Amino acid sequence: MDIEQPPLFRSAQEGFRWDAVAHQPYKQDGSAPFKDISRQVLFHQDDLGCELRYFEMDAGGYSTLERHEHAHAVMILRGRGECLLGAKVRPVRQFDLVSIPSMVWHQFRASNGEPLGFLCMVNVLRDRPQLPTDAELAEMKAVPAVARFLERR
Numbered sequence: 001m002d003i004e005q006p007p008l009f010r011s012a013q014e015g016f017r018w019d020a021v022a023h024q025p026y027k028q029d030g031s032a033p034f035k036d037i038s039r040q041v042l043f044h045q046d047d048l049g050c051e052l053r054y055f056e057m058d059a060g061g062y063s064t065l066e067r068h069e070h071a072h073a074v075m076i077l078r079g080r081g082e083c084l085l086g087a088k089v090r091p092v093r094q095f096d097l098v099s100i101p102s103m104v105w106h107q108f109r110a111s112n113g114e115p116l117g118f119l120c121m122v123n124v125l126r127d128r129p130q131l132p133t134d135a136e137l138a139e140m141k142a143v144p145a146v147a148r149f150l151e152r153r
């Protein structure tokens, strides 16, 4: 059997890292739709059909504002911040759960005081995220709480 199996055990390390898990800081230039975020793929198992990833934003960082056909299941593991889901902005903190349905706009923002880290469960097979057009962004910003969230610095 040549099928590569994941290690059966991987120890947690200091600072929300895990043994033999690559830490992938996202590259960013001036036009990047995200800020100060890293990704670690904790599990990728074809027999389960899903992947479990750990994302972390530095204080003040944020994930990409996006939507897609596939869903996400998220558990906040570290810190606090805010989550935009559709037309709603919610504060989130450690151990909160967020279900992100298909084709709903979403974005996470860390508080300015500390990093925000979350586990994200997702299908192995998934479509490419869509970014909002200017018209879609304008429509989102018609909701004052959403505009405040999106324009926060």
Ligand code: MN
Binding pocket: 066, 067, 068, 072, 106, 129
């Ligand atoms: Mn997403």
